[in-house]
Amino acid sequence: MKKVIVNEKVSPDALNILRKAAEVVYIPSGDHEEIKKALHDITAIMLDTTIKFTGELMDSAPNLKVISRTGTGVDNVDVPAATERGILVLHTPDANTVTVAEHTVALIGALTKHLLFLDSETRKGKFKVARRYYLPVDLDGKTLGIIGYGRIGKQVARKCMAAFNMKVIIYDPYISDDVIAPGVIRYSDERKVYQEADIVSLHVPMTDETRNHVGENLLSLMKPSAYLVNTARGNIVDEAYVCKMLDEGRLAGAGFDVLANEPPLDDELFLKNPKTIVSPHSAALTNECTVRVACEAAQGIVDYLEGRMPKSIFNRKGLNL
Structure with missing residues (x-):
């Protein structure tokens, strides 16, 4: 046998x-x-x-x-x-398509509603103060930018449009127009997605082309009020530059299920940053x-x-x- x-x-x-x-x-x-x-x-x-x-x-x-x-x-x-x-x-x-898409949407919600921070503040006895920070933002009418409109990207788009009435813009040079759902807007210039989106969500495979692709040249285009979500692969993103943007107030938050180092190093800046939410590459592990x-x-x-x-x-x- x-x-x-x-x-x-x-x-x-x-x-x-x-x-x-x-x-x-x-x-x-x-x-x-x-x-x-x-x-x-x-x-x-x-x-x-x-x-x-x-x-x-x-x-x-x-x-x-x-x-x-x-x-x-x-x-x-x-x-x-x-x-x-x-x-x-x-x-x-x-x-794992639906499961990772659900996790992505959960990260989007947790980031924009500042759930982890407000939970921590409440547990510290700051109930009256924390509820007046006015940090959370509405998702209704906001723009979701999806990089990589494959199986998971499509599901994230569908869920965010249906649940939150979000506008969805995408960049994916490898698909044909006939796979794009009604209401989803395709951009041929990736830079425009980063410039316009309130949330950018990454859904591309790890290849020689995508390795370290999301660096200063793209990240610096994002709005200070925007959020970055990565449930794809860690080495796609320049995590150090994301942290720099968060520290300088040029990005509102980042939610990652994947990191460049897995397991992470003891002194990982990304884990120490209060504006990040990190899960242990567990998006598919329901x-x-x-x-x-x-x-x-x-x-x-x-x-x-x-x-x-x-x-x-x-x-x-x-x-x-």
Whole structure:
């Protein structure tokens, strides 16, 4: 029977899917050394984001045929190395869409209503004072700028238009006009989105093109009253410059689910800034979504083992499939 490593704690449902077609080497601790020792005779691995799966690790697994990511992003997998070795890299782009969109909207609400700060002030006994700060702002009629109008970006746009009556402007050079929902306005100049939006929300993958893309040249265009939300990938944004803008009153707040350093360093400026809200790359980690993602990742492996073509092959083009 083929062997499959699962390098994270997942639902019993996902393990049961795998056990119908393979022997499962379950390493819920995610211990890197234990994982490395188990690679030599595996056919597939179900992978989270805590380990960088390099070409060297692939060479330690000569029978490896499938790397299945429990998530959308594959930036912790050396995809060119996998493609060169004929290894399928699977991901789960549909399973977490609604969940990450909900988290994004929650960050938008928490930032604009200053919920964490007002909660803290109230608990310090400043009830009468804090309610007169008049810090929160209405979302009704405000402009949401979305960078990357893919699955999650579309959901965020839809939810904010329906719930808050927001105007939505987008920038995405890779989509056709026919996928844009009624009422959403497309800009061909990314800079205009940063200039006009009251909230900018990032929804782009980590690529060579997007790495460090959101820096001073774009951030400096934002209004002092604007907010920045990132539930995409940390290395897309110049966090130091965001902090500088927050300290200088040139940006109202920032809500990030992802950071350049994960886990963060002890002296991270972004974590110390009182105008930021940070969650631990947990936007997709609801009870329901973790089950959906794990089951979809497991099913992709089983499809391969049973001779079927998996649904979501990230490197399909490179493998000529």
